[in-house]
Amino acid sequence: MSVFKDAGHLFRFAGLFVLAFLLFLVIRHFVVPPSFGQYGHYRGAAMGEIAARPVKFAGHETCEACHSDVADAKKAGKHAHVNCEACHGPQEKHATSDDPSATKPPLPDSAVLCVRCHTASAAKPKGFPQVNPAEHSNGMPCDTCHKPHNPGMDAGGPK
């Protein structure tokens, strides 16, 4: 018995570990959401929450249903694979509205929008059109010379 008595402090230390572990389990019980692990290593309820969010993008097929002239111009140019809402922003409200003219999106500022993709960078492939905006246009909006839906200089824009 004296061994247990002389080793009593070790049991106290072990008890501290057990207490810490129990505390960990209690905290874990309260901080881990109940649906965690339902489908995988994430909160299962998040799926429902995300699905319940309002839709914001209409999709290019919806845009093309009304704006077929723009769709035709775009198909012929280098921006054929750029989605409408990539430049014009999410348009679900505009597309589903009874009066689309009331929710007409503002025209993007081409001096700001175009340089996001076309500013020269060493990381871009050499074939990708890229310029130093200050040298290239001296602050003029890009759509002075380029038509955004079909931006090639031979596509009808000023020479």
Add this chain to the structure above:
Amino acid sequence: MSGVEGFMYPNEYGLQWSILIVLYPYITGLVAGAFILASLERVFHVEAVKPTYRLALLTALAFLIVAPLPLQLHLGHPERSPEMYFTPHSTSAMAMFGYVYLWYLMAVLVLEIWLDYRREIVLLSQSSKGLLRVIYRIMTLGSSNISERSLAIDNRAGWIVTVIGIPSAFILHGYVGFIFGSIKANPWWSSPLMPVVFIFSAMVSGIACVMVLYMAITKLRKQSIDMRCVDTVAMYLFYVFIIDFSLEMLDLIHRVYEADESFRSLNFLVHTQLYIPHIVIQIFLGTLTPIILLGITQVVHLPEVVRKRMYATAGCLTLIGIFAMRWNVVIGGQLFSKSFLGYTTYKIGLVSKEGLLVAVFLTILPLFILWALIKLLPPWPANTAQAPAAGD
């Protein structure tokens, strides 16, 4: 873009891992190394290093407390970090490190220090006053049994903890090496030798750190340095350093001979941007110079004062060299494009969240914690204070 040459992928412009991630393996390495030094006395009965035993344990604890701080500061949402414990993912190397860290902190280091100091803690809980008395009483866990038999049990339990602690220390730092070595997308890191190199470099830095701290603290205490102890520590440092350097050279030779598709890019990096930190600081200043200094002390009988200066110089250079090694691994591994066609640069901020001032603070912080730990748990018995030796 300034600082970028050739072709870089967009996510390679700026470095994702900053100087704080350099500190993380550096500090963890000091912990593991200091513990291995402590185990020399406890498990392998190297009596000569006894004066550094407790200091090594406290040093390991001081640095281990600070080890996760660089990671916390690096995170965008540090408050989410406990989730790593609550919902760990088995494929996350970092989540598993959380458990390795906690195991090493609580089951090895704190337990060993508590067992080793229990007699002093009980005595201090009876002799001290005020807040200190409360702290010591809490530390006794309500047991004031310091009978010969209970201390013998402590001694035996401490030995077992140290025996478990040695592989734990290896796992702790080997795991840090594994975190880098297992990133197969990065040829600078991806190597099965990485955990082994990390373990030995950890031992080198930890032993050097305790040696320098022991000499500095003894000097500050105006006591005489136990030269038998420092000579032995320096001898172990020398041998471990030889193994560490051999492993690093083996890794280098393997890379040069294999010369895979990344070799030209990495070779260019080592001869340009990494020339100063890798070739000059890490290899010549931080590895070869201390090995030569330590080697001279092993083969030539030198006066005590010369040996002290050589050990101090070798120790400080070793710490600089191992820091450079961590820098070259962490920063070097992010300077080249995975396309092997471009390079970027790392510009360290001064006062930013991951800047130089924060890094300096985190490097110094363990020394303040060590000072507090030494005040709380003095590593040396008060009655063995010796008179300062001549020439000190």
